[in-house]
Amino acid sequence: MVLAVDLGGTKIIAGIISDGQVIAKERCPTPAEEGPQSVISRLFSTLDHILGIKGMKVSQLDSISLAVAGAIDIKRGLVTSSPHLPGWHDVPIRDMVREKYWVDTFLLNDASAAALGEHRFGAGREVSNLALLTVGTGIGGGIIINGGLYNGPCGSAGEIGHMTIDVNGASCECGNTGCLETLASGTAMAEEARKRIARGEKSSMVGMVAGKIEEITAEKVGAAAREGDSLALDVIAGAGTYLGVGMVNLVNIFNPEMIVVGGGVANLGELLLDPARRVVKERAFRLPAQAVRIVPARLGDEGSLLGAAVFAREQSR
Amino acid sequence: MVLAVDLGGTKIIAGIISDGQVIAKERCPTPAEEGPQSVISRLFSTLDHILGIKGMKVSQLDSISLAVAGAIDIKRGLVTSSPHLPGWHDVPIRDMVREKYWVDTFLLNDASAAALGEHRFGAGREVSNLALLTVGTGIGGGIIINGGLYNGPCGSAGEIGHMTIDVNGASCECGNTGCLETLASGTAMAEEARKRIARGEKSSMVGMVAGKIEEITAEKVGAAAREGDSLALDVIAGAGTYLGVGMVNLVNIFNPEMIVVGGGVANLGELLLDPARRVVKERAFRLPAQAVRIVPARLGDEGSLLGAAVFAREQSR
Numbered sequence: 321m322v323l324a325v326d327l328g329g330t331k332i333i334a335g336i337i338s339d340g341q342v343i344a345k346e347r348c349p350t351p352a353e354e355g356p357q358s359v360i361s362r363l364f365s366t367l368d369h370i371l372g373i374k375g376m377k378v379s380q381l382d383s384i385s386l387a388v389a390g391a392i393d394i395k396r397g398l399v400t401s402s403p404h405l406p407g408w409h410d411v412p413i414r415d416m417v418r419e420k421y422w423v424d425t426f427l428l429n430d431a432s433a434a435a436l437g438e439h440r441f442g443a444g445r446e447v448s449n450l451a452l453l454t455v456g457t458g459i460g461g462g463i464i465i466n467g468g469l470y471n472g473p474c475g476s477a478g479e480i481g482h483m484t485i486d487v488n489g490a491s492c493e494c495g496n497t498g499c500l501e502t503l504a505s506g507t508a509m510a511e512e513a514r515k516r517i518a519r520g521e522k523s524s525m526v527g528m529v530a531g532k533i534e535e536i537t538a539e540k541v542g543a544a545a546r547e548g549d550s551l552a553l554d555v556i557a558g559a560g561t562y563l564g565v566g567m568v569n570l571v572n573i574f575n576p577e578m579i580v581v582g583g584g585v586a587n588l589g590e591l592l593l594d595p596a597r598r599v600v601k602e603r604a605f606r607l608p609a610q611a612v613r614i615v616p617a618r619l620g621d622e623g624s625l626l627g628a629a630v631f632a633r634e635q636s637r
Numbered sequence: 638m639v640l641a642v643d644l645g646g647t648k649i650i651a652g653i654i655s656d657g658q659v660i661a662k663e664r665c666p667t668p669a670e671e672g673p674q675s676v677i678s679r680l681f682s683t684l685d686h687i688l689g690i691k692g693m694k695v696s697q698l699d700s701i702s703l704a705v706a707g708a709i710d711i712k713r714g715l716v717t718s719s720p721h722l723p724g725w726h727d728v729p730i731r732d733m734v735r736e737k738y739w740v741d742t743f744l745l746n747d748a749s750a751a752a753l754g755e756h757r758f759g760a761g762r763e764v765s766n767l768a769l770l771t772v773g774t775g776i777g778g779g780i781i782i783n784g785g786l787y788n789g790p791c792g793s794a795g796e797i798g799h800m801t802i803d804v805n806g807a808s809c810e811c812g813n814t815g816c817l818e819t820l821a822s823g824t825a826m827a828e829e830a831r832k833r834i835a836r837g838e839k840s841s842m843v844g845m846v847a848g849k850i851e852e853i854t855a856e857k858v859g860a861a862a863r864e865g866d867s868l869a870l871d872v873i874a875g876a877g878t879y880l881g882v883g884m885v886n887l888v889n890i891f892n893p894e895m896i897v898v899g900g901g902v903a904n905l906g907e908l909l910l911d912p913a914r915r916v917v918k919e920r921a922f923r924l925p926a927q928a929v930r931i932v933p934a935r936l937g938d939e940g941s942l943l944g945a946a947v948f949a950r951e952q953s954r
Contacts, residue, residue: 472892483886496920569800575789601812608793
């Protein structure tokens with residue numbers, strides 16, 4: 321059994337995984353603003369709690385596997401930095417967990433874990449090469465090549481959200497310019513909607529937030545779009561188009577059989593994926609564009625947990 | 638022994654490769670404008686010629702390996718399209734060569750071949766993960782992952798020059814928008830120099846072409862830069878900066894140990910690579926940015942030949 325954790329900027333999800341099944345799951349909010357020490361204390365209490373609920377001892381675990389929303393130094397087990405976890409710089413979380421629980425512990429990026437999960441148990445079971453994008457507050461990425469997770473020599477590979485697609489664009493929190501994330505994430509969609517409303521465009525979103533435009537989120541954009549709000553639909557189509565531009569880059573460089581789109585914003589479904597597919601068909605090289613399938617993720621928030629468990633098993637061998 | 642061919646838009650180079658050495662080499666111009674039939678006739682006569690010079694029979698060859706400057710359908714042995722070879726659409730060149738010479742024949746992209754060549758015999762011998770860019774008339778690419786050429790399921794992977802880095806940029810011949818190739822290739826440099834001279838900027842390049850601005854090529858830009866011409870230096874630095882933006886994308890997504898830069902324009906050396914390195918250091922994720930080495934190719938025009946021979950040997954196994 322593997323105790324897997326998905327540690328993100330808003331929530332910590334812990335799951336006990338046995339034979340590719342999540343047999344117990346706990347979630348709690350991440351006290352991200354309080355810094356690494358608080359987050360790690362909360363992580364420990366969440367792990368203690370899930371073990372307690374199931375009446376399990378640490379000795380029953382094969383390993384603990386941590387999927388964290390940040391840049392990872394896989395060899396040294398560090399979270400080197402994270403836009404979602406303020407104050408995290410070279411935090412040796414793998415060894416901190418290992419030393420507390422005295423069990424083999426592994427660390428990888430959350431979107432890499434989701435890619436592995438979707439590949440083994442979800443949308444990507446029948447392919448050997450895929451790219452996964454998690455579109456939420458930011459845009460994460462993971463890559464499966466020849467049936468295995470591609471982490472790169474440092475373990476930092478897969479930052480698909482941080483490719484420049486607009487060299488003259490806005491600065492990104494990562495230090496780069498015009499990243500895909502700045503144009504196609506949930507944050508980018510909400511910002512675009514707020515900006516256009518502030519400029520005078522009409523939208524049902526204004527009523528939803530009782531005029532408090534600053535409260536418009538990607539979820540609100542999605543809700544308005546489902547009710548046919550034309551500004552919301554247009555904002556989502558715009559983000560989908562940018563997402564498609566990022567996918568063209570992946571298709572031309574990687575020739576993946578599949579691109580899986582997960583994360584909160586992926587709930588928008590075809591509203592987001594249709595424009596992305598159109599851009600890929602129009603702009604990418606013909607052969608790989610015909611070959612790639614662009615599909616939603618299937619495993620929701622269990623993708624990262626299941627993938628983290630697979631990673632731990634494969635690393636333990 | 639492998640008879641390897643590098644078929645580009647301007648020249649055909651054929652080489653006989655034995656034990657990783659080019660033991661004979663022939664080159665002739667590509668009659669690209671005359672279309673596929675003429676190019677293939679010229680290819681046949683080049684192959685006949687080099688065999689004749691060496692007094693060799695086809696039966697002494699293990700295989701023929703074709704590295705072609707175009708998009709490849711590796712399973713069917715087609716050149717599906719090529720910006721450098723007008724009129725080439727789904728040309729079954731692999732089988733045409735196989736049927737003429739009655740010997741095992743293989744086909745791959747020329748920059749992929751160069752990546753394999755540099756990995757086995759050139760700049761990338763000590764690493765397992767690298768990306769190669771050939772910067773010339775266009776920008777080609779090849780990827781080595783875990784010590785092997787990564788072609789992708791269709792065999793079309795590696796088109797690094799055709800990633801969008803300026804979503805609002807110019808159309809590219811490939812059908813995409815704002816590709817790296819439109820901003821950092823030799824063609825782009827020459828165009829930028831001509832445009833700025835036409836706008837009234839001073840440069841020693843004007844004298845080099847006796848006032849015929851349309852005759853300014855990337856070679857002329859390079860020659861002027863070496864003599865200290867400030868416009869030429871600025872144009873090259875600009876292209877190097879864009880090249881760096883493309884490299885940031887590779888570093889964030891792939892985490893390669895090395896990026897190798899080959900092709901005609903790579904002769905500019907540090908003038909081109911220094912600004913690229915600076916951008917990578919400034920903008921890419923810290924860990925993979927520190928890890929990557931950005932170096933010139935070492936094998937010149939023999940890289941593709943040697944790599945094509947390696948590809949044929951590995952495919953034959």
